[in-house]
Amino acid sequence: MKPLVLICSQDREFYLTYGHILEADVFTKExxxxxEDALKLAVEREPKAVLLDCQPASATGSNIFAQLKGDPRTGGLPVIALIGPGAEKQHIDLxxxxxxxxxxxxxxxxKxxxxxxxxxxLAKPGSNGIANGRLLRCGSLEMNVDARRVHANGHDIHxxxxQFKLLQHLLETPGKMFSRFELKSAAWGEKIHIGERTIDVHISRIRKELKRTSxxxxxxxxxxxxxxxxxxxAEPEPDGE
Known part of the structure; x- marks a missing residue:
């Protein structure tokens, strides 16, 4: 499955140009x-990165960045801004x-x-991918921390x-109980304030992927x-909280 990149722009030409660049490589775009649309899609579609169109006369790009980074569900998304000529101040502010x-x-x-x-x-075109890297394992699940890939039984876990940070923290010490506060600090950082329910929702999604791939x-x-x-x-784990 190609990594999804969310393109945030109100300029159709920008979207078509950079969408073509992405899809000519290994990415897909939306x-x-x-x-509001950016935050909604970032939560629902779970892109791997965000490409942000920042125009000199518009604050839309900066506002989208602030919303994405301020929301605990999307704060870990890499955001790359493309600044229009003449918007040097916006560049510095970002x-x-x-x-x-x-x-x-x-x-x-x-570039x-x-x-x-x-x-x-991700590996460059023509290479064999990241052959080495720090591996974490549990059962048939294997996480390559450096490649940021997780798979089990021949199936990729998306x-x-x-969610990657949460699972990584758990896999660092199998069998150890981590409090919700510890997991929140590992994935969001100590300065981000979120409720316990947010952690439970992300854990539930990880559980579904583990179950799907046995x-x-x-x-x-x-x-x-x-x-x-x-x-x-032998006993299956219920998808509870």
Missing amino acids: LADGV LKAGIDDSFVRPIDPA LLDCLRAKLA LGPL AGCVIRTIRSDGYSVEEAD
């Missing part, structure tokens, strides 16, 4: 034309706000693709950036205080 990367247009398409590949730890490991709820991951036994 359009978001406003703040850098101060913590944009993952930004470029002033025009930009060499190869943009290299940036996306680096953010998502996780959003936050991964041979389960995420268990420990006395409603937290979660642990361990190899599955």
